[in-house]
Amino acid sequence: MLLQILTYPDPRLREIALPVKQFGDPLKKLAEDMLETMYHAKGIGLAAPQVGRLERFLVIDCRPKNEHGRYEIKEMTELEQKITQPLFMANPSIVERRGKTTFEEGCLSVPTYYETVERAQWVRVRYQDLEGQEQMLETDGLLAIVIQHEMDHLEGTLFIDRISFAASQKIKSQIQKYGYSRPTSQKETEKEPNKI
DSSP, rough: OOOOOOOTGGGGGGGGOOOOOOSSSHHHHHHHHHHHHHHTTTTTTEEEEGGGOOOEEEEOOOOOOOOTOOOGGGGHHHHTTTTTSSSEEEEEEEEEEEEEEEEEEETTTTTEEEEEEEEOOOEEEEEEESSOOOEEEOHHHHHHHHHHHHHHHTTTOGGGGSSHHHHHHHHHHHHHHHHOOOOOOHHHHHOOBBBB
């Protein structure tokens, strides 16, 4: 079932999510609906608060696809290739981070806007799977960036909070003035970076 994705400045996006305590069928249904919603919106990550659920839960699938829609493993780092995707993470926490990298991020909750954000290059993350079993993963590349971006949503933080004050204010004022109906050409839409 497709869920509604909240967009900035919806105040619910600023709330801190609560730990997932109930595992089983309801969480699996949420995971299924979130994944369907994310794919439909052409996103690569989605956190539960983005669909109005104040739970520490996220879904990710950032495997690169070729023009035929097939996944391209060769474009992933060695660490990324070891992680099964789509990835479902309840109560994630970063226990270690290393290095720095930048990436032009977009967000399903701030559609049509993109900005370069600095993140850790490598992360080790502890989380629970859909059965409530504790898991640990370490990754780098795009997957590390997406995990950090989605985990920000659990704290009520958006990518526009991680850029310069001037850039953030420019985006906020454009949203206030035009909403999300800025005219974009088909060419621009095809060139859009990944929406996390």
